Amino acid sequence: MYMQKSVLVTGSSGFIGSRLTEALRGKGYNIVEFDAKNGNDLLSYEDCRNASRNCFAVVHCAAILDEHSKALWKVNVLGTENIIKASSENKVERFIFLSTAGVYGNVKGIADENTEKRPATKYEKSKARAEEIVESYQELIHITILRPAIVLGPNEYWRKIVKQVKKGFPLIGSGKNKWHAVYVDDVVDAIIFCLENENTASETLNVAASDVLSLEQLVLEIKKCLGLEPKVRKIPVWLGKLIAHLYITFSSKPIVTPEHVERLVRNRHYSIKKIKKLGWKPKVSTKEAIERTIDGLKISFNK
Structure with missing residues (x-):
């Protein structure tokens, strides 16, 4: 255990980063928060360099997901290059990069970590490129790249989806x-x-649930x-x-775009045999995750 050592978390006020920060503090880690909302700039x-100085580890969660953001590529790619380079310069021991299983694109069968990457969206392409940058430092720093499946939880992304389901929007x-x-x-537990x-x-x-739904x-x-x-x-x-x-x-x-349609109809099925072999397994089933998400959003049929 690495108690009382400093861990830098980028995107510390975000959906995953905020929960990770809370969990790490609960385990006794000293957390250095790095977030645009706090004036930090990747x-x-x-x-x-200043933020990662004297840190044992860096967990890089920060990213822009908005496909229409002009800053997406700069933040997701150049920002990743800055933080991994600074971490290496400061002799950080561990660097964990939160990527996405979206880098596989539309999956044929079940994708494992050796499956060819076929990113389709700007976000996925930026993450695929950022992975390459992180991998180029593996001789200088211990890196781990995590590719989470679609992350369930009470955030605005799922609020929109649940509201659309409630309104009876057809399935494409x-x-x-x-x-x-x-x-x-x-995801936090895996990190x-x-x-x-x-x-x-x-x-x-x-990183994904043990079960998978259509x-x-x-x-x-x-x-x-x-x-x-x-x-x-259905349509x-x-x-x-x-x-x-x-x-x-x-x-x-627009509430739906051609990109939304493409992401909606693609196949997303991922193998987690590798991480399970190393000793980690998910605790929450997909059905339970959906229940927790809706409970967290406080959306009901009567609202």
Whole structure:
């Protein structure tokens, strides 16, 4: 155990970072918070160098997810390069990079860590490139790259999805495609496991729930938690894309875009055999994760 040692957490006020910070403090770690909301800037090498000085480990959670953000590539790629370079300069022992299983793109079968990366979105491409940068430092610092599946938990992303399900928005496609997910607390647990186990150094690891639902099953489970009738309306993919293009044409704030449709209908199924072999396994099933997410959002059928 690495008690009383300093750990720098980037994105410390974010969805995962805030929970990680709380969990690490609970285990006795000294936490150095690094977040744009606190005035920290990943694009400033000086900020990165000052923050990582005297730290035992760095957990890099910070990222921009908004596909329309002009700063996405700079923050996700150049920001990652700054923080890993500064960590190396400051002789940080461990560096954990939170990537995404989205780097695999549309999966055929089940993706393990050796599956070819086929990122499709700007965010996924930025993460794939950032992985390459982190890997280039593996001779200088002990690195671990984590690729979480879709992260379930009470955040704005899932609030929007749950509200759309509640309103009866139709499902695009057959709904049979796998939508592998993982609960946010399991992601935090996996990060801490990697931080405290040296056998995870120089490894790239998928992080996901033990079970996997299809998109249709996931929507039905949300409906069940909301007390709604377990029925799903479906429309073909071509119609979903047409509707998305119409939204873009006639709305300044489209609720669905062609990119959303692409992400919705892709197959997402990931192997976690590697991380389980190293000694970690998820604690929360997908159904329980959905229940916790909706409870956390405080969304019910009557609201």
